[in-house]
Amino acid sequence: MKFDGFETRAIHAGQEPDAGTGAVVVPIYQTSTYAQDGVGGLRQGYEYSRTANPTRTALEECLAALESGARGLAFASGMAAEDTLLRTVLSPGDHIIIPGDAYGGTFRLISKVVERWGVSWDAVDQTDVEAVRAAMRPETKVVWTETPTNPLLGITDIETVARIAHDGGALHVVDNTFASPYLQQPLTLGADVVVHSTTKYVGGHSDVVGGALIVADAELGERLAFHQNTMGAVAGPFDAWLTLRGVKTLGVRMDRHSENAERVVAALEGHPAVRRVYYPGLDSHPGHKIAERQMRAFGGMVSFELRDGEKAALELCERTKVFTLGESLGGVESLIEHPGRMTHASTAGSALEVPADLVRISVGIESGDDLVADLEQALEG
Known part of the structure; x- marks a missing residue:
């Protein structure tokens, strides 16, 4: 039986009782490596906790369910999630559009780090969808939206901006941190990627730092998972457990x-x-x-x-x-x-x-x- 209620998914998605013990709460798998059943014989797909960890898997599956996405990926911070995404989907010569009042950390990452790769950017008031349309270039590969924005609480029409981005061959990325998946689900409105600082509402208790990406397309999810593993800024098992605990409420x-x-x-x-x-x-x-x-x-x-x-x-x-x-x-x-x-x-x-x-x-x-x-x-x- 499939349960569609948000609160039910928050408590149960990716969180079946432990098969071995019946534990109702997902255990903290505080391990770096896993015993293998022969050379190359992975036990339930786990080999090394940078690549995957059962506690992190539970969190990633839960977040994907809450955002109605194909795949979720958990990171050590929101900025780690943003950095991994941008390194995956951008190349030198590309262009990105960001909000006119973007979060300071996002602005710093793009203006001080990403720009040095040869990526150009424009800050646009995305409450005006025609301004977004006018800012699009042939080399635009990402339209980055915050809604509500931080800190001026601007609202962007996700559905319309997603269409504008797609018409120009770009990905539409939405930072959903202020709203949380409970209040808003951008993927259902046409966005391609949702970004969260799970430090904030998802974790909810000011006791853990984390980030997440949730994607609509499974192939993009595979590319991001490759970079997540390669770059290594993953959520640790205890951090994933704390975040998962926060998600329930x-x-x-x-x-x-x-x-x-x-x-x-x-x-x-x-x-x-x-x-x-x-x-x-x-x-x-x-x-x-x-x-x-x-x-x-x-x-x-x-x-x-x-x-x-x-x-x-x-x-x-x-x-x-x-x-x-x-x-x-x-x-x-x-x-x-x-x-x-x-x-x-x-x-x-x-x-x-x-x-x-x-x-x-x-x-x-x-x-x-x-x-x-x-x-x-x-x-x-």
């Missing part, structure tokens, strides 16, 4: 993240110290209708600008009590940060530089009343 966590974020947004919208709130759940958000169509809910990430500028933003980040000042996002605890000085410092002086008065918050699953009260006291100074 992804659905219920994302519901609470989204509910709390909506309460926080309502409080920020009416506060005189706040100049602008970025959240796709707002009717006033330019991408609201698209987000409503391609997302189950609007997520736990909120950004806002303060009327009194950068100094006020920096002071706010230091006055919160429940919101912890720190980088990253997607954990059960609420975090606050100043993108211009922290996660997006690498974009300073570039076309992707973020507003100096911008604050980004990752709304956790604490009491919504406490989160609102904490922001209000911090805004009052």
